[in-house]
Amino acid sequence: MGRITLTGIEKAFGHVEVLKGIDLDIGEGELVVFVGPSGCGKSTLLRLIAGLDRPTGGRIEINGADVTRVGAADRGLAMVFQSYALYPHMTVRQNLSFGLENIHMPKPEIATRIAEAARMLEIEPLMERRPGQLSGGQRQRVAIGRAIVRNPTAFLLDEPLSNLDAELRVSMRAELAALHDRLGTTMIYVTHDQVEAMTLADRIVVLRAGRIDQVDTPLGLYNRPANLFVAGFIGAPNMNFFAARIAGGQAVLPGGLAVPVPGRAAEGADITIGIRPQHMRLADPGAPALEARVTLVEALGAETVVHATLADGERILTVLPGQPGLERDAVVRLAFDSADLHGFDGAGQRLPEP
Ligand SMILES: Nc1ncnc2c1ncn2[C@@H]1O[C@H](COP(=O)(O)OP(=O)(O)O)[C@@H](O)[C@H]1O
Numbered sequence: 001m002g003r004i005t006l007t008g009i010e011k012a013f014g015h016v017e018v019l020k021g022i023d024l025d026i027g028e029g030e031l032v033v034f035v036g037p038s039g040c041g042k043s044t045l046l047r048l049i050a051g052l053d054r055p056t057g058g059r060i061e062i063n064g065a066d067v068t069r070v071g072a073a074d075r076g077l078a079m080v081f082q083s084y085a086l087y088p089h090m091t092v093r094q095n096l097s098f099g100l101e102n103i104h105m106p107k108p109e110i111a112t113r114i115a116e117a118a119r120m121l122e123i124e125p126l127m128e129r130r131p132g133q134l135s136g137g138q139r140q141r142v143a144i145g146r147a148i149v150r151n152p153t154a155f156l157l158d159e160p161l162s163n164l165d166a167e168l169r170v171s172m173r174a175e176l177a178a179l180h181d182r183l184g185t186t187m188i189y190v191t192h193d194q195v196e197a198m199t200l201a202d203r204i205v206v207l208r209a210g211r212i213d214q215v216d217t218p219l220g221l222y223n224r225p226a227n228l229f230v231a232g233f234i235g236a237p238n239m240n241f242f243a244a245r246i247a248g249g250q251a252v253l254p255g256g257l258a259v260p261v262p263g264r265a266a267e268g269a270d271i272t273i274g275i276r277p278q279h280m281r282l283a284d285p286g287a288p289a290l291e292a293r294v295t296l297v298e299a300l301g302a303e304t305v306v307h308a309t310l311a312d313g314e315r316i317l318t319v320l321p322g323q324p325g326l327e328r329d330a331v332v333r334l335a336f337d338s339a340d341l342h343g344f345d346g347a348g349q350r351l352p353e354p
């Protein structure tokens, strides 16, 4: 059982409010990712759930029991940190067994759990080494192993892959996903990396400045971002945004191109239109299009990132498939499907469905 319920969680350090009322229900076995820019309160929230710190307001429940005032050791959760936090003078085996010996678990049970975790994480050949003799990826495996042997109600992971190089991060990410599938244990995973969030999560919680902006599945966030911040944060490269005005029931873009309004908005309203770089293509001759001058071409082989500016100077980023053979200063005409447009009101909130 690993259901975690947060109700009205607040946290202030002195006069600084860091968390401003967090409500969230995490289901048994879910892999939930907290994502958001640096300083938005992700680690603070995770530490409150872990019991390493106390909220200044609100309630934390695990499987229906109020644990708000229960110490970290008695919550049955296991935390994994970016820094690994291994004991440098102990071997891998001792790092894994230390916590279990502390709670006086019988030796045979400890041995069984360690053997199982070591096999799962493929660290059996490393058991007699010290952390100093391990690579970053191996150290993080040991840190995860130390969490696994405790057989926790839930895993709490705070940017566990941030210290690894890009390639290793991708493979460890896949391993963590497989591990979650195998164990079926609730996981809360904190990252500032939206790709990590998209690839790992059952549900993503987008935090901004101490509040939850949106909670949804990865594709729910991608397809229906609730506001400009989420729209800009999820998806790479970032979504393009253009100021537009509703005239004659259509949204008029810079340069005068009129497109269907993606949602409900009043005549004369100023809105923002969003379109992802991957959702644009070179227009057929004569078809309605946004005209732009190319400022930079990044040819990646399988796709080409085209930086350009519209007539009024607004920048636009396009990801075109393949190698379209464009060069700087070329004039391109860009088209898109109106179904791929996103609309946001003056306050940055997604326009209601039409
Ligand atoms: N112990 C603390 N004392 C004072 N301020 C803190 C403390 N811990 C975190 N903060 C502040 O709370 C905010 C959120 O921090 P944190 O939760 O670490 O963000 P994130 O993990 O999202 O990068 C930051 O502005 C940080 O400076």
Ligand SMILES: [Mg+2]
Residues within 6 Å of the ligand: 042, 043, 044
């Ligand atoms: Mg953090």
